[in-house]
Amino acid sequence: MSVQSEIGQFDLTAEPSVGDFVQLMKPRVMALVVFTALAAMLAAPGSINPIIGVIAMVSIAIGAGASGALNMWYDADIDARMARTAARPLPRGKVSGDEALSFGTVLSLGSVVTLGVIVNWVAGALLALTIAYYLFVYTMWLKRKTPQNIVIGGAAGAFPPMIGWAAVTGDVSINSILLFLIIFMWTPPHFWALSLYRCRDYERVGVPMLPVVAGLPETRRQILIYSVLLVPLAIAPYFTGLGGIAYLVSSVVLGAVFLALAVNVYFTTEGREADTAARRLFWFSILYLYVLFAVLLVEATVHRILA
Known part of the structure; x- marks a missing residue:
């Protein structure tokens, strides 16, 4: 090189x-x-x-x-x-x-x-x-x-x-591994959403992103699969005691929106509408992760202040 x-x-x-x-x-x-x-x-x-x-x-x-x-x-x-x-x-x-x-x-x-x-x-x-x-x-x-x-x-x-x-x-504990897994499962739908509307870029330089190798329909299917796996995993910190009520509510609401956007990507397959659906999921995925961790941060801070 x-x-x-x-x-x-x-x-x-x-x-x-x-x-x-x-x-x-x-x-x-x-x-x-x-x-x-x-x-x-x-x-x-x-x-x-x-x-x-x-x-x-x-x-x-x-x-x-x-x-x-x-x-x-x-x-x-x-x-x-x-x-x-x-x-x-x-x-x-x-x-x-x-x-x-x-x-x-x-x-x-x-x-x-x-x-x-x-x-x-x-x-x-x-x-x-x-x-x-x-x-x-x-x-x-x-x-x-x-x-x-x-x-x-x-x-x-x-x-x-x-x-x-x-x-x-x-x-390293179960909870730290759980946080690792949330980001690990978040990464594929996040980046594959980007690759859907940047597919030509990756194709031009020979990077075998999923849309280039497997096609757009399979990429949309994989995005939906990983999104379905991600959402319950992101709710799990409440049940391990890492997150509180605010985290539970936030993860459920955000997860529902994430899944709705992933479903929209799956079913929107033509023209500019398909690119728009992928862009929406990509940008929301960033907000999704930031808010999840922001709620954990706020809850932890409040807990330390009140302890």
């Missing part, structure tokens, strides 16, 4: 800006990672020194950003040919491949060591696993080889709550 061959038409002599390096870290993805980790940290039993907690969150954020930078380094060739990613720093020639690789590597090592030494090594090991899984398992191995890339590779995005939980407790 030659990054330079894809971006050689750009002038790489210009110094990259701070904003270019921030963009390398995928700040929108990083925000979701930090938020789910924070919610798990507050919902975990026990307590953590506020300063140590801040260090843990910063380390998790930097580790997530490092994963994004390494992903962009490796995928620069296909990013340059996809409309959704063509404006990233490497395709635009704002950052070189070597700079992105060095940046991601330094951030990876620094975040893992900081989290391990200052917080605990269970959390540090989980962060290391997350970064390695995202780079080697998802980006380098699965993404370009199998339509199950999102399903298996989705584990990388599901680890942050386990890291936040472990930062407080120093271990």
Whole structure:
């Protein structure tokens, strides 16, 4: 893979800006990672020194950003040919491949060591696993080889709550695994909804996303299947004692909307209406996950205040 061959038409002599390096870290993805980790940290039993907690969150954020930078380094060739990613720093020639690789590597090592030494090594090991899984398992191995890339590779995005939980407790529990599973099951319908209306992008660069390999009808069917599995799983924290009444109500209402949108995607198969249905599910899925974890965070905060 030659990054330079894809971006050689750009002038790489210009110094990259701070904003270019921030963009390398995928700040929108990083925000979701930090938020789910924070919610798990507050919902975990026990307590953590506020300063140590801040260090843990910063380390998790930097580790997530490092994963994004390494992903962009490796995928620069296909990013340059996809409309959704063509404006990233490497395709635009704002950052070189070597700079992105060095940046991601330094951030990876620094975040893992900081989290391990200052917080605990269970959390540090989980962060290391997350970064390695995202780079080697998802980006380098699965993404370009199998339509199950999102399903298996989705584990990388599901680890942050386990890291936040472990930062407080120093271990992995049923509830932290449950939070992992919620994000793991959420990932396929979320990304396959995106791939439905970005199908040509993936086809152009040879990434075997499900719509490209199995077709749009099968993708819609898989979205519905995973949505049906996700909704009861997302309600389960109430029954394990992790979530309260507010969480139960929120998860039921949001789950009903999620399923309605997934059903709409399944039955809407023609023209712009099909793209609109997929877009609605994609954007709502982001809101869905944020609200679920926001309610957990609020409930945990109120509980700590009243305790």
